[in-house]
Amino acid sequence: MDILAIIFMIAGLFFLIVAAIGVVRLPDVFSRSHAVSLTDSLGAFLMLIGIALHEGLDTNTLKILVVLALLYILNPVIAHATIRAALRSGLKPWKKKTS
Amino acid sequence: MALFGFWILFSASFELIHLGLGLVFSFAVAWLNSGHSPFIPRFRLWLRIFLYFPWLFYEIIRSSLHLSKLILHPELPIDPHLISVNSKLRHHAAVVLLGNSITLTPGTITAEVERNNLIVHAIDKVSGGDVVSKHIDL
Amino acid sequence: MTTFLFFVLVLLVILIGVYLYRVLQGPTIFDRVLGLNGISTKAIILLIVMGVYFDRVDMFIDISTGYALINLVGALAVAKYLEEKGHS
Numbered sequence: 001m002d003i004l005a006i007i008f009m010i011a012g013l014f015f016l017i018v019a020a021i022g023v024v025r026l027p028d029v030f031s032r033s034h035a036v037s038l039t040d041s042l043g044a045f046l047m048l049i050g051i052a053l054h055e056g057l058d059t060n061t062l063k064i065l066v067v068l069a070l071l072y073i074l075n076p077v078i079a080h081a082t083i084r085a086a087l088r089s090g091l092k093p094w095k096k097k098t099s
Numbered sequence: 100m101a102l103f104g105f106w107i108l109f110s111a112s113f114e115l116i117h118l119g120l121g122l123v124f125s126f127a128v129a130w131l132n133s134g135h136s137p138f139i140p141r142f143r144l145w146l147r148i149f150l151y152f153p154w155l156f157y158e159i160i161r162s163s164l165h166l167s168k169l170i171l172h173p174e175l176p177i178d179p180h181l182i183s184v185n186s187k188l189r190h191h192a193a194v195v196l197l198g199n200s201i202t203l204t205p206g207t208i209t210a211e212v213e214r215n216n217l218i219v220h221a222i223d224k225v226s227g228g229d230v231v232s233k234h235i236d237l
Numbered sequence: 238m239t240t241f242l243f244f245v246l247v248l249l250v251i252l253i254g255v256y257l258y259r260v261l262q263g264p265t266i267f268d269r270v271l272g273l274n275g276i277s278t279k280a281i282i283l284l285i286v287m288g289v290y291f292d293r294v295d296m297f298i299d300i301s302t303g304y305a306l307i308n309l310v311g312a313l314a315v316a317k318y319l320e321e322k323g324h325s
Contacts, residue, residue, distance in 0.1 A: 002238055009241075013248060015167065016279075020255040022170040023275065029267045030208070030220050031179055032259070034166060036275045038205040042163045047282050051289055054238070063298045064285065067305065071281065074309045076202035078274055080209050081316035083220065086267040087210050088320050 005054040012046030019043060029086050033079055040075040044068070155200055163205040181210070184217045242290045249283045270315055277308040 015038060022035030048068045052061045184201075198209040198217060211218040253276055260272035281301045288297025 016252055018167040018170055020252045023259050033208055033271055034206055036271055038163055038166055040278055041159055041203055060294045067302055070305050076199045078312040080202050081313055082270050083208050083210050085316045085320035
């Protein structure tokens with residue numbers, strides 16, 4: 001069981017690292033928000049599933065699943081609010097230079 | 100009732116005083132909010148939502164692998180653009196669920212919601228095409 | 238397992254540092270808000286891993302749930318304010 005948990009957590013860490021690289025590399029706000037959404041959806045999911053497997057069946061596992069559902073509902077709301085504010089205040093999305 | 104279940108889950112103790120307090124407070128909150136709750140789904144909608152979640156999860160895994168391949172590519176071959184999605188959903192909660200799952204999928208983000216017309220920012224041609232073609236209907 | 242959890246903790250702190258670079262350096266103010274959102278998600282995961290590391294999961298999970306809810310309210314307030322004000 002521990003081996004499975006470690007595999008899940010390593011996969012989650014991989015996605016978190018990729019998202020951090022993307023946050024530094026990508027050119028504008030809209031693209032960076034894609035990277036942040038990557039860490040929210042899959043990285044947090046794999047990490048928390050790994051921890052729940054390590055804990056075993058308990059009330060703590062149920063609480064971890066509640067936190068996970070909360071993240072899945074609340075994080076798109078935050079990302080959508082930020083992006084809508086950026087779009088309404090007149091920021092133009094980054095275009096590839098045609099050359 | 101659902102609130103009472105959450106109380107039991109969070110306090111995780113089964114003594115009499117805790118259960119009584121939880122019962123009183125959960126019914127008080129439910130009574131306070133009972134006037135203006137717009138989300139009263141029917142039973143068939145719940146059944147289709149349970150069929151919908153595994154498909155959404157498969158879609159999340161596929162597109163996040165695609166996005167991480169894009170980020171780790173040395174030349175950064177992204178092509179962001181805005182597309183407009185017109186959905187035929189009538190129920191209010193269904194539009195909310197559609198926008199939420201579009202934002203949850205990596206690579207696309209809902210930027211603006213009219214009544215049932217969504218403006219979506221996509222990072223790539225592939226991610227944008229997914230939203231247009233595999234457009235869900237509850 | 239304990240060594241692996243310690244490794245995970247150190248890596249998460251390093252990732253928070255990477256996001257902090259984006260918060261401090263960001264060209265527009267929306268970059269900073271986005272970086273703070275990423276930091277909050279990392280902090281929730283960090284709290285739960287810390288709970289497993291110290292064998293006090295029941296306490297740390299409640300803290301992280303409260304952190305997630307407070308983060309939602311704060312981020313929505315900042316986004317609403319910026320939407321009214323415009324970027325500058």
